Amino acid sequence: MSEFTYLFRGRQIPSSPEQRQKHLEKWVAWFQDLGSRGHLKNPGHPLEDTGKVVNGQQKTVKDGPFAEAKDVVAGFIVVAADDLAHAVELSKGCPILEVGGSVEIRPVQIMNL
């Protein structure tokens, strides 16, 4: 088993309370499914849309991230999977894909000393 970080981007949560609740229920079910099959290594965190960006030698501090809404990372989790292909398969159940978002899958580098 290897570890993979899923980065979620560009969720557009539906505006009607009923649709929102339906959407939430899908997330809860997806997490439960990943967890019950032993794939959810770390449930990660949702992230606020705004924050600060510290940059370069000057350590300039700016408000940010000022990326397009669809490019802002909205949260992350860590998943355990056999290989990258498996991790890709597991990500296809993510409800963010139904609302115009994306999942980026990045293998976690493990230091074997």
Place this chain on the structure above:
Amino acid sequence: MTEPSDHLFRHESGRMVAALTRIFGFHNLALAEDVVQEAFCRATEVWAFRGVPENPSAWLMATAKNCALDTLRRERTARSYAPELGRLLESEWTLAPVIEEAFAPNAIKNDLLRMMFSCCHPQLAEEAQVALILHILCGFSVDEIASALVSTHAAIEKRITRGKKTLAKSKKLFDVTAPAEFSLRLPAVHTALYLLFNEGYHGANPEFAVRSDLCREAMRLTAVLLEHPLCATPGTNALAALMCLHAARLPARIDAFGNLSSLSDQDRSVWDQQLIAEGISLLARAAKGSELSEYHIEAAIASVHANARGIDDTDWAKIVSLYDSLMTIRASPIVALNRAIAIAQRDGPDRGIEEIQAITDRDRLRSYPFYWAALGEFELRSKRYETAHGHFRSALAVARNDAERHFFSQRASSARQNAVALSYYEPEA
């Protein structure tokens, strides 16, 4: 991890908007809606990752409260809020306690009532009142209302925007402590809730013949009325009884194949006995006092059906006399049609046809499929199968959804088969 209960977001949306509007004032309804959206956003994000908390309502309320405090601090000078709270919101000393109080459970109950009565503003048409109640108190989106009320997105949006403007102009919120104001506006609130329930029960929705979610919302709001001493009048009890007794039959209105089922064919064993019992006891409470409203009579009619084992076991004489009373309170071609159907059950199909022919404004029923269906049934029972077939075809032509179309086309072909069968036995006829 728990699952949020059904429609939690919808219901909490109404409660939160009502509470926030009390603080922000009606002219800031849009701000209240924004704050609620933000609270939902946070909930959806955090709950998706962390699971649904033990008490999701309390979590949402606390989040809305914090968002409200943030907004008030940020925009303290940029806007004016509810005039009766204005000064208290200006000082940090009073701000937090005022918000805390506004979100106490009892305060929220009053806020829901205040919002319900405010939506039934006399300057608004009944359909605008219903749309506003669905939008503000039941958390339905414009699209969901358009689909429930068989309208377009643009039409509903216009209705809601205009409605909100009217509400924003009324400087004073509806006063929930003044008995006189309650009794003046209570009939309008009854009508709006009655329309909401009926839309669910007899709705013209093209997809679903029955929208039980609309019925449920109407019943939920009627229950809020019943909890308030000034609103729990005999009329409110009668309205609640009527809803319970009709809702009890909902499971049987659609058969196992998803088709509409007429009262005579319904499987009465699936009627909800608990709702029937509740309806009967509400009707008993409604009888206290001298008030006799249309809701009393409609509930009484529903209770006669609920107490009968079958269509032949029904006290049709009693139903006819109840329809006679209803005609004196609220005469309409549809009430007259239902009276004619009851008379046909009591005195035979030919009497029913006579009664239908005697209805004033009968022309207004021509676009109502069950008018043709009633004529069809009477002719069928009188063995005039060809005529019956024609009536069912007319019903089919004005049917409003697939369930109705399926139902009438079955009745039409059944009449046709009888007509064919008859022609074999009586070739001269």
